[in-house]
Amino acid sequence: MDIPSGGFLTLLGPSGCGKSTILRLIAGLTSPSNGKIQFGEGATTNRSFVFQDPTLLPWRTVWQNVELPLTLRNNSTSDGQIENVLKLVALDSAHWEKYPRELSGGMRMRVSIARALVTNPQVLLLDEPFAALDELRRQQLNEDLLEIWAEQKCTTVFVTHNVGEAVFLGQHVAIMQSSPGRIVETIPIPLQHPRIAAIRTQQEFTALVSHVSSQLCRHQADEVMA
Amino acid sequence: MSAKISRILWPAVLFAVLVIIWALAVRVFDVKAYILPSPSAVFDVFVTEFRTLMSAAGATAAAAGLGFFISVVAGVTIAILFSQSTLIRMSCYPYAIFLQTMPIVAVAPLIVLWFGFGFQSVTTVVVIISLFPIITNATTGMTSLDPGHVELFKLYNASRWQLLFKLRLPSAVPHIVTGARISSGLAVVGAIVGEFFAGATDKLKGLGYYVQSTGSLLKTDMLFACIFLSAALGVAIFLLVSLVSRGILRTWTFDLNNN
Numbered sequence: 327m328d329i330p331s332g333g334f335l336t337l338l339g340p341s342g343c344g345k346s347t348i349l350r351l352i353a354g355l356t357s358p359s360n361g362k363i364q365f366g367e368g369a370t371t372n373r374s375f376v377f378q379d380p381t382l383l384p385w386r387t388v389w390q391n392v393e394l395p396l397t398l399r400n401n402s403t404s405d406g407q408i409e410n411v412l413k414l415v416a417l418d419s420a421h422w423e424k425y426p427r428e429l430s431g432g433m434r435m436r437v438s439i440a441r442a443l444v445t446n447p448q449v450l451l452l453d454e455p456f457a458a459l460d461e462l463r464r465q466q467l468n469e470d471l472l473e474i475w476a477e478q479k480c481t482t483v484f485v486t487h488n489v490g491e492a493v494f495l496g497q498h499v500a501i502m503q504s505s506p507g508r509i510v511e512t513i514p515i516p517l518q519h520p521r522i523a524a525i526r527t528q529q530e531f532t533a534l535v536s537h538v539s540s541q542l543c544r545h546q547a548d549e550v551m552a
Numbered sequence: 553m554s555a556k557i558s559r560i561l562w563p564a565v566l567f568a569v570l571v572i573i574w575a576l577a578v579r580v581f582d583v584k585a586y587i588l589p590s591p592s593a594v595f596d597v598f599v600t601e602f603r604t605l606m607s608a609a610g611a612t613a614a615a616a617g618l619g620f621f622i623s624v625v626a627g628v629t630i631a632i633l634f635s636q637s638t639l640i641r642m643s644c645y646p647y648a649i650f651l652q653t654m655p656i657v658a659v660a661p662l663i664v665l666w667f668g669f670g671f672q673s674v675t676t677v678v679v680i681i682s683l684f685p686i687i688t689n690a691t692t693g694m695t696s697l698d699p700g701h702v703e704l705f706k707l708y709n710a711s712r713w714q715l716l717f718k719l720r721l722p723s724a725v726p727h728i729v730t731g732a733r734i735s736s737g738l739a740v741v742g743a744i745v746g747e748f749f750a751g752a753t754d755k756l757k758g759l760g761y762y763v764q765s766t767g768s769l770l771k772t773d774m775l776f777a778c779i780f781l782s783a784a785l786g787v788a789i790f791l792l793v794s795l796v797s798r799g800i801l802r803t804w805t806f807d808l809n810n811n
Contacts, residue, residue: 353707354707355703355706355707373707374707375703375704375707377700377703377704379700381698381700381701381703381704383701383719383722384804385722385725385803385804394704394708394718395708397714397718398705398708398709398710398714398718399708399709425803445708
């Protein structure tokens, strides 16, 4: 499988098919037992990961949480950089000195994304980051994520089990199957960029969602038969 | 009436009733003063021996306080060592438990032999008795980290030191506070026990010393005063530590799922 530089790929599949494992392999959190992960020039080290939970440190403020990756890498921390990413994730400066417990679930996720972006990653990996949010917040964050992606131009891999989300976000949707976990089909999503909220009600979008859904079900059925 | 007032009022009422029963019982049954002094006799001692009692309480509080402080610093340091290597933890942990199960009354005479009579022995007894809860709690806190946080640090190639100072220690703060709360109560007990054995110098006469000496001299009114004062000192130190820990824990709330 190939992910083009600056592209947006969504991984879609049932639980336990290895979606998260692929992300962790790309992130270097797990080593492959077999095969290779290769990066284009200069993109090898600068990867960021957005976990399923916000995983913020409760004793650090929003600002300090976003600062953490820079501190850990002993990079010189510039306030401007932190300010930029916090603005990019649309987090009002009134919240910057707050502690995570004072924020809503959606805002915590925004902080988590800001933290991932602060190192200027070439590869951004997201592991079902919005699964715990309600539908409205999820849609809002999806739209914002696309804007961020358009601005940052980082190669993005997004894991989800929500078909609508996968289609709305991805340039390609890769469908995965379990035992053994593998990618069985990659469906291109020819929707125009920038994609806005209204796209969800267009016929082209709903047609794609139902196509991806039926493909997902078909592969599931194959698996059951086999 | 507010709940706060009743929480103070009713125990106070009960206290008054008990004191009255006590006073009546002493009078009616004509109990000897060296068996059970009347409440007024105990109160008299509080007034006449006020300065002695206060300086005794001060000496005990100083030993308990210093010993407690040493326990916190040493306990956290030991827990840091334990968190760095399973081998160290496995080899040393049984001895930490040994330290805990050893009856302090049995060891105290040995400590007096080694360190002599006085403050240093009393403080040593305090440290021995209050160290264990800090070690166990701090070690638990530093080794049971949120796996998500560990991955995050791994992702950014955090060094061992960064992991220790930016994740392990801050994660362990609530555990350390819990350990300190338990230890603070034990520290007062330790100081009294220590003084019981080692408090007999001219300079240092703590509550434990007076418990021991007035007991054997049958000055039971003074003994009662010392017992009450010891309990009050324990409560005071416990409240102080609870107050400080509540302040710390407010910043350190771990409940990230309250929304």
